[in-house]
Amino acid sequence: MEEQYDPKKIEPGWQNEWATSNRFAANETPDAEKYYLLEMFPYPSGKIHIGHVRNYTIGDVVARYKRMMGFNVLHPMGWDAFGLPAENAAIANNTHPARWTRENVEAMKKQLKRLGFSYDWDRELSTCTPEYYRWEQWLFTRMFAKKMAYQKESHVNWCDSCHTVLANEQVENGACWRCGKQVRQKKLKQWFFKITDYAEDLLSWCEKIPGWPEKVTTMQKNWIGKSVGAQIRFPIEGSTRVITVFTTRPDTLYGATFMCLAPEHPLVRSLSKGTDQEEAISEFTERMTHENRSDRSMINFEKEGVFTGAFAVNPMNGRRMPIYTANFALMEYGTGAVMSVPAHDQRDFEFAKKYELPIIPVIRPDGVSIENVALTEAYTGDGEMINSGPFCGLENRRAAGEMVEYFEKNKIGKKTISYRLRDWGISRQRYWGAPIPMIFCDKCGPVPVPDEDLPVLLPEDVDLPVGGGSPLPNLEEFVKTTCPACGLPARRETDTMDTFVESSWYFERYCSPGCDTAMFEKKAVDYWMPVDQYIGGVEHAVLHLLYSRYFTRVLHDLGLVEFKEPFTRLLTQGMVCKETTYCPEHGFLFPEEARSRSEKQYCTKCGHEVVVGRVEKMSKSKKNVIDPNALIDAYGADTVRLFCLFAAPPERDLEWSEQGVEGCFRFLNRIWRIAGLWMPLIKNVVPYDGQADALLVEERRLYVKTHQTIQKVTADIEQRFHFNTAISSVMELVNMMTATDAKKAGDLTCRVMRRAMDTVILLLSPMVPHVAEELWTRMGNGRETISKIAWPSFRDDCLAEDAWLVVVQVNGKLRGRFEINRDADDDAIKNRAMSETNVARFIGDTPIKKVICIKKKLVNIVL
RNA sequence: GCCUGGGUGGCGGAACAGGUAGACGCAAGGGACUUAAAAUCCCUCGGCCCAUAGUGGCUGUACGAGUUCGAUUCUCGUCCCAGGCACCA
Numbered sequence: 001m002e003e004q005y006d007p008k009k010i011e012p013g014w015q016n017e018w019a020t021s022n023r024f025a026a027n028e029t030p031d032a033e034k035y036y037l038l039e040m041f042p043y044p045s046g047k048i049h050i051g052h053v054r055n056y057t058i059g060d061v062v063a064r065y066k067r068m069m070g071f072n073v074l075h076p077m078g079w080d081a082f083g084l085p086a087e088n089a090a091i092a093n094n095t096h097p098a099r100w101t102r103e104n105v106e107a108m109k110k111q112l113k114r115l116g117f118s119y120d121w122d123r124e125l126s127t128c129t130p131e132y133y134r135w136e137q138w139l140f141t142r143m144f145a146k147k148m149a150y151q152k153e154s155h156v157n158w159c160d161s162c163h164t165v166l167a168n169e170q171v172e173n174g175a176c177w178r179c180g181k182q183v184r185q186k187k188l189k190q191w192f193f194k195i196t197d198y199a200e201d202l203l204s205w206c207e208k209i210p211g212w213p214e215k216v217t218t219m220q221k222n223w224i225g226k227s228v229g230a231q232i233r234f235p236i237e238g239s240t241r242v243i244t245v246f247t248t249r250p251d252t253l254y255g256a257t258f259m260c261l262a263p264e265h266p267l268v269r270s271l272s273k274g275t276d277q278e279e280a281i282s283e284f285t286e287r288m289t290h291e292n293r294s295d296r297s298m299i300n301f302e303k304e305g306v307f308t309g310a311f312a313v314n315p316m317n318g319r320r321m322p323i324y325t326a327n328f329a330l331m332e333y334g335t336g337a338v339m340s341v342p343a344h345d346q347r348d349f350e351f352a353k354k355y356e357l358p359i360i361p362v363i364r365p366d367g368v369s370i371e372n373v374a375l376t377e378a379y380t381g382d383g384e385m386i387n388s389g390p391f392c393g394l395e396n397r398r399a400a401g402e403m404v405e406y407f408e409k410n411k412i413g414k415k416t417i418s419y420r421l422r423d424w425g426i427s428r429q430r431y432w433g434a435p436i437p438m439i440f441c442d443k444c445g446p447v448p449v450p451d452e453d454l455p456v457l458l459p460e461d462v463d464l465p466v467g468g469g470s471p472l473p474n475l476e477e478f479v480k481t482t483c484p485a486c487g488l489p490a491r492r493e494t495d496t497m498d499t500f501v502e503s504s505w506y507f508e509r510y511c512s513p514g515c516d517t518a519m520f521e522k523k524a525v526d527y528w529m530p531v532d533q534y535i536g537g538v539e540h541a542v543l544h545l546l547y548s549r550y551f552t553r554v555l556h557d558l559g560l561v562e563f564k565e566p567f568t569r570l571l572t573q574g575m576v577c578k579e580t581t582y583c584p585e586h587g588f589l590f591p592e593e594a595r596s597r598s599e600k601q602y603c604t605k606c607g608h609e610v611v612v613g614r615v616e617k618m619s620k621s622k623k624n625v626i627d628p629n630a631l632i633d634a635y636g637a638d639t640v641r642l643f644c645l646f647a648a649p650p651e652r653d654l655e656w657s658e659q660g661v662e663g664c665f666r667f668l669n670r671i672w673r674i675a676g677l678w679m680p681l682i683k684n685v686v687p688y689d690g691q692a693d694a695l696l697v698e699e700r701r702l703y704v705k706t707h708q709t710i711q712k713v714t715a716d717i718e719q720r721f722h723f724n725t726a727i728s729s730v731m732e733l734v735n736m737m738t739a740t741d742a743k744k745a746g747d748l749t750c751r752v753m754r755r756a757m758d759t760v761i762l763l764l765s766p767m768v769p770h771v772a773e774e775l776w777t778r779m780g781n782g783r784e785t786i787s788k789i790a791w792p793s794f795r796d797d798c799l800a801e802d803a804w805l806v807v808v809q810v811n812g813k814l815r816g817r818f819e820i821n822r823d824a825d826d827d828a829i830k831n832r833a834m835s836e837t838n839v840a841r842f843i844g845d846t847p848i849k850k851v852i853c854i855k856k857k858l859v860n861i862v863l
Numbered sequence: 864g865c866c867u868g869g870g871u872g873g874c875g876g877a878a879c880a881g882g883u884a885g886a887c888g889c890a891a892g893g894g895a896c897u898u899a900a901a902a903u904c905c906c907u908c909g910g911c912c913c914a915u916a917g918u919g920g921c922u923g924u925a926c927g928a929g930u931u932c933g934a935u936u937c938u939c940g941u942c943c944c945a946g947g948c949a950c951c952a
Binding site: 173213214215216218219221222223225227229245246247248249260303326327328329330332333334335337338339340341345346347348350418419420538541542646647648649652653654655657659660662663664666667669670673712715716719720724725727728729730731732735738805806807809811812813814815816817818836837838839849850851852854857858860861862 | 864865866867868869874875876877878879882883886887888889890902903904917918919931932933945946947948949950951952
């Protein structure tokens with residue numbers, strides 16, 4: 001095997017081999033233990049980016065490893081194919097979203113195949129096909145029947161640039177998650193999924209999915225935002241009506257001195273009617289509706305409010321509490337009304353200072369008197385109740401409980417739990433999505449499309465409006481229909497579903513992707529689900545992952561699946577980053593636009609010195625991207641895969657380094673060379689498999705190292721997916737092999753060498769499958785694919801080296817080291833330690849207090 | 864402000880259960896081979912100190928304390944960085 005390592009020559013052949021033999025097709029085999037490995041499917045943007053490569057490489061290693069471990073592995077891939085970019089691209093390129101999407105899928109599939117991922121392509125699915133969204137529509141009608149899908153008019157997040165509404169989760173810092181434009185409030189009638197019904201269940205199960213990173217479950221918990229408190233009813237002076245507030249601090253009720261209502265609160269206008277505040281209120285609420293929500297939620301937003309002219313009565317002490325409307329009160333949370341306790345809430349405190357409202361402390365910190373001290377900020381801690389009638393003197397937390405009991409007895413209020421989570425708004429005023437299968441009839445109201453009329457096909461013969469927005473409302477033949485209930489003319493819903501709906505059940509669809517009688521075959525889902533290992537970016541922590549958990553519960557309660565949690569284990573891989581280069585004149589530069597000269601870099605356009613900026617997430621705008629295709633051309637898929645795994649552990653950010661890639665390429669070359677060098681000697685030799693003791697020193701070292709490496713690599717993959725350290729240990733083994741002289745090798749050495757060589761190839765095969773297959777075959781193992789070979793196992797009796805290296809400390813400081821036979825006892829080790837010259841020097845005449853001896857490791861002599 | 868991570872050589876990163884800090888790789892420097900270069904191979908590589916150059920000494924894992932025979936690892940406090948949430952009553 002004199003030829004050089006040339007990935008171009010070997011990779012396509014193996015990819016072809018895997019494809020034609022349908023090697024990675026998965027079947028339900030009840031007696032085999034299943035393993036469902038899933039990576040988040042991509043949006044077909046047209047090109048695989050390096051983040052995908054990393055994500056899918058990690059997944060592929062696990063899939064291939066689990067197969068070698070004997071699992072029946074399901075490893076599918078598909079396309080999250082509905083979505084806005086297709087519409088924008090279609091307008092820009094004068095094509096159709098369907099065509100644009102189809103072409104992108106083809107291009108990306110080709111790229112994925114070039115990377116050698118072991119997918120079961122028979123299960124490929126695309127969410128924009130009627131075969132897929134038909135069942136989503138079917139589910140929608142079932143959810144409608146259960147009132148799990150409902151319509152309501154409300155203030156929604158509207159993105160002007162995307163011409164559509166967004167769910168709360170899809171607004172980041174007041175901006176659209178997709179395009180980054182500021183979102184504004186708009187009143188619209190929309191379809192919602194009642195995710196709030198599952199708030200408690202979703203929250204409590206966060207504790208029951210230990211295979212998820214704590215970071216993600218914490219983010220979900222925060223998003224759900226459970227608060228335990230009470231609802232309290234306040235009578236309105238001179239009225240029979242009451243205002244109900246939600247508070248987490250019922251213990252502070254005696255300190256409530258005023259009240260704030262959200263500007264949208266229905267009582268605001270009616271209370272002010274006829275008072276001299278009417279005009280001011282009207283002006284204020286009008287202004288607030290124009291104020292966009294993102295501005296209103298800015299931290300430095302000035303607290304502002306207007307007196308309504310009315311008063312509420314504190315049910316405990318009869319205090320008159322002026323009712324305000326305030327910009328910080330949110331209609332969507334709690335009851336839209338707040339009892340304000342300025343002494344114990346910082347926000348209320350600031351408001352009270354501004355409008356000169358009374359501040360009455362009702363809790364004092366232990367042993368501190370605050371009654372007659374002017375407060376500079378609210379006291380939010382615990383303490384002893386004061387100014388609180390019969391509750392004075394109690395510890396405030398206890399008082400809270402007793403007061404809630406009192407409320408319930410006297411019908412003043414009750415214990416209540418509030419969640420931050422809102423229902424999931426799924427209507428999108430866009431074309432390229434799954435039509436919502438509803439019909440509006442003047443007589444019957446909203447009527448679901450009957451099963452036999454599903455799917456409601458998305459019409460393909462349309463012209464997209466150039467300014468954006470959906471063509472569907474103007475498409476007569478789509479809109480006009482008849483009511484399935486009464487047969488009279490009716491109108492079709494023209495909104496489409498949020499694309500996060502498709503991705504909330506695709507993992508179930510993979511189990512039986514061709515099923516045309518149901519969403520999925522129950523038998524297949526029962527076998528494969530839940531997903532054993534899910535891998536993807538952390539950016540979906542509260543979007544896709546929360547929606548998917550919710551959907552699984554819906555399916556569970558419809559009796560369609562047996563489980564509640566779709567993903568048993570979750571790995572969120574870090575971003576791929578690269579250093580940026582910036583020219584003061586030309587902005588960010590591509591690497592090839594900077595020339596280096598004497599340690600510094602200069603812009604090729606203007607000669608300015610270039611600022612080598614910080615390492616940042618790869619993005620087109622920063623010009624620090626790299627193209628996977630070009631990399632594969634230069635180094636081959638195996639090198640690209642290897643680098644993605646070697647440069648950092650998967651959950652951490654990965655810093656891209658061209659030189660690092662080069663290093664990985666060199667490593668594969670080195671293996672190729674050693675294999676070539678030893679091939680004539682070991683090709684027809686039986687790998688050594690006996691005891692280590694029967695070998696000579698050098699052979700034994702290599703043999704033991706081989707077994708140690710198997711142990712280490714197995715543990716690294718099994719326990720933590722730390723492929724970087726797994727690869728390091730294989731490198732160590734290879735280094736030892738390099739040091740073995742082929743010219744002096746006897747029969748036994750060759751057999752040990754063959755064992756080492758086989759081990760290296762097998763251990764690396766999930767990571768660099770092409771070169772592994774090639775070497776495996778060339779070693780004379782036939783053209784049997786390597787993934788059918790079992791993962792190597794190690795012998796416990798071959799892990800121990802002949803001698804232990806023991807280090808000696810005196811008073812905890814390292815003073816010497818020696819090797820000693822592995823069956824030496826403690827006394828022998830201690831004696832040997834004391835006799836070390838350098839050690840003896842430090843002991844001198846000082847009496848020894850204590851000697852600590854850790855077998856195989858160290859001796860510490862304490863003076 | 865709150866919640867999660869994280870801070871180790873010139874760089875990416877190791878150290879599994881409190882026991883040799885810096886595995887493995889990159890970069891750098893030196894050498895071998897070569898007419899030369901590339902490739903390859905070998906050596907050195909945290910900092911400082913020493914007439915003894917060693918199996919040498921001191922110091923070193925953001926900073927300051929503590930527990931321990933021994934701390935990158937455990938505890939407390941401080942600083943910095945990244946991500947998430949943020950007027951949620």
